[in-house]
Amino acid sequence: MAALAGVVAAAVVLAVAELIGAFFTARATPLFALGSTFIDFTPPWLKDFAIATFGTNDKAALFVGMGLTIAVLACILGVVAYRKWALGVLGVLFMGAVIVACVVTRAGVGPADAIPTVLGTLAGLVALHRLMVPLWGMKKWPEAPADQAADDDARQQGGGTSRRGFFTAAGITAAAAGIAATGGRLLGAARNNVAQAREALRLPAPAKAAAPVPAGVQSPVPGVTPWLTPSNEFYRIDTALSVPEINVDDWELRVHGLVEQEVTLTFQDLLDAQLIESHVTLTCVSNPVGGNLAGNAKWLGLPLREVLARAKPKDGADMVLSTSVDGFSASTPLEVLQDDRDAMLAIGMNGEPLPLEHGYPVRMVVPGLYGFVSATKWVVDLEVTRFADNKAYWTNRGWSERGPIKTMARVEVPKSFAKVPAGKVAVGGTAWAQTRGITKVEIQIDNGDWVETTLSAEASTITWRQWSYEWGATPGPHYIKVRATDGTGEVQTDQRADPVPDGASGWQSVMVTVQ
Numbered sequence: 001m002a003a004l005a006g007v008v009a010a011a012v013v014l015a016v017a018e019l020i021g022a023f024f025t026a027r028a029t030p031l032f033a034l035g036s037t038f039i040d041f042t043p044p045w046l047k048d049f050a051i052a053t054f055g056t057n058d059k060a061a062l063f064v065g066m067g068l069t070i071a072v073l074a075c076i077l078g079v080v081a082y083r084k085w086a087l088g089v090l091g092v093l094f095m096g097a098v099i100v101a102c103v104v105t106r107a108g109v110g111p112a113d114a115i116p117t118v119l120g121t122l123a124g125l126v127a128l129h130r131l132m133v134p135l136w137g138m139k140k141w142p143e144a145p146a147d148q149a150a151d152d153d154a155r156q157q158g159g160g161t162s163r164r165g166f167f168t169a170a171g172i173t174a175a176a177a178g179i180a181a182t183g184g185r186l187l188g189a190a191r192n193n194v195a196q197a198r199e200a201l202r203l204p205a206p207a208k209a210a211a212p213v214p215a216g217v218q219s220p221v222p223g224v225t226p227w228l229t230p231s232n233e234f235y236r237i238d239t240a241l242s243v244p245e246i247n248v249d250d251w252e253l254r255v256h257g258l259v260e261q262e263v264t265l266t267f268q269d270l271l272d273a274q275l276i277e278s279h280v281t282l283t284c285v286s287n288p289v290g291g292n293l294a295g296n297a298k299w300l301g302l303p304l305r306e307v308l309a310r311a312k313p314k315d316g317a318d319m320v321l322s323t324s325v326d327g328f329s330a331s332t333p334l335e336v337l338q339d340d341r342d343a344m345l346a347i348g349m350n351g352e353p354l355p356l357e358h359g360y361p362v363r364m365v366v367p368g369l370y371g372f373v374s375a376t377k378w379v380v381d382l383e384v385t386r387f388a389d390n391k392a393y394w395t396n397r398g399w400s401e402r403g404p405i406k407t408m409a410r411v412e413v414p415k416s417f418a419k420v421p422a423g424k425v426a427v428g429g430t431a432w433a434q435t436r437g438i439t440k441v442e443i444q445i446d447n448g449d450w451v452e453t454t455l456s457a458e459a460s461t462i463t464w465r466q467w468s469y470e471w472g473a474t475p476g477p478h479y480i481k482v483r484a485t486d487g488t489g490e491v492q493t494d495q496r497a498d499p500v501p502d503g504a505s506g507w508q509s510v511m512v513t514v515q
């Protein structure tokens with residue numbers, strides 16, 4: 001029962017903080033601050049394990065893990081408080097202090113944002129005490145053995161009353177916590193109008209439209225990934241537990257560092273600029289061989305070379321450190337942002353404002369580089385600097401400082417471990433080598449010869465390219481391997497590499513059973 005009291009008190013801490021937190025920064029509530037801090041301290045192998053195991057459900061898995069951990073700690077604290085109240089209070093205050101430390105060290109969060117956690121912790125202490133009183137009442141009875149019969153009576157009565165009192169108090173407190181937490185969520189949502197503002201936002205037409213997509217970019221094989229990824233199916237990878245909510249009127253981008261001229265851009269500046277539209281395939285460095293952390297969208301934005309031309313980088317600068325409102329950062333080679341590939345500050349995705357989780361209102365899109373060194377979402381700061389002087393978020397965590405995308409081919413149909421009928425089997429998939437382009441995709445059945453597949457039309461070298469193949473399948477188990485050749489003539493390496501530190505490599509092998 002003391003353990004239960006601990007769990008209920010923990011619920012009070014979180015619920016009260018959630019309710020009061022509705023009036024503070026969204027990233028400042030205990031669960032988000034704890035989770036975000038945990039993410040920041042996650043070693044590369046654990047991040048990879050999480051993505052490999054939970055995929056893009058990694059955040060849900062984190063919340064479940066946090067919930068269980070907090071529940072266990074709360075049980076322990078409950079028992080401690082029951083045995084020795086002062087020690088329990090110390091424990092609760094210590095936990096509160098840990099959460100406050102997590103809260104105030106988040107990017108874009110001020111000292112005042114500690115208030116929800118402080119008040120939540122105090123409320124939790126009050127609730128814990130309130131629940132301990134009936135428990136202590138029950139503990140007292142066996143210690144007073146005067147008249148045995150009368151005492152048994154009293155103990156049963158007193159114990160029963162206390163027990164009932166405890167469960168009533170625990171139930172009421174838990175229900176109140178539930179109401180407070182739900183109220184906090186609703187209030188928070190009502191106070192945030194960023195989602196509505198996004199709905200109402202109208203984007204200008206581009207000054208330079210996207211190059212027309214040729215017919216036949218889509219692999220004819222049914223079940224192959226759509227060539228253009230719908231925004232709501234686009235993979236999402238980031239460290240943001242709660243999606244940053246930025247008002248376009250508050251958004252500002254500062255370009256500074258090794259520049260002749262500091263530049264500040266507002267969202268209106270972007271709306272008024274000569275925007276371009278371009279299809280670009282983004283890829284995540286954590287994508288395993290054969291994985292699906294890649295997507296192809298039509299982006300609308302201002303070329304970064306124009307932004308940098310205004311700022312005039314000084315000699316010696318070789319990197320741009322882009323930083324998100326939530327503290328994430330990426331290091332991108334300066335020359336990549338100045339050449340003629342369509343690196344941009346994007347405000348539109350597939351004809352609409354960026355979805356909140358894909359970086360609204362402004363993100364970077366850089367063809368040819370993995371997202372962790374280029375695709376900063378919710379971007380608010382560009383510092384022109386040198387690789388020797390500055391390190392980005394993932395580089396500080398064991399990943400490489402540069403991340404050109406490796407050539408990769410993927411079998412999508414048939415799926416691994418599929419059972420297919422003998423005869424003609426349609427095989428198909430997607431390959432990419434952004435900025436170099438795909439010139440060949442070959443397939444190997446078992447240990448046979450490598451055979452060229454039929455390539456679908458190429459839209460550009462910065463988008464992925466699909467392929468198809470008609471296989472005369474004979475009964476039995478078979479392995480299908482695939483490899484691509486890029487525009488420089490280089491064949492995709494068979495050398496297996498893990499995603500850490502600069503991207504997975506190797507040939508995908510798919511096992512199918514032909515019946």
Ligand SMILES: Nc1nc2c(c(=O)[nH]1)N[C@H]1C(S)=C(S)[C@@H](COP(=O)(O)O)O[C@H]1N2
Nearest residue numbers: 235236237238239284324328371372375377
């Ligand atoms: N602010 C912010 N931007 C970020 C990240 C992040 O964690 N935070 N992750 C990067 C990584 S690793 C990738 S692969 C891309 C993914 O972009 P998407 O979620 O729109 O697909 O965003 C990049 N931009």
Ligand SMILES: [Mo]
Nearest residue numbers: 284285371372
């Ligand atoms: Mo990524």
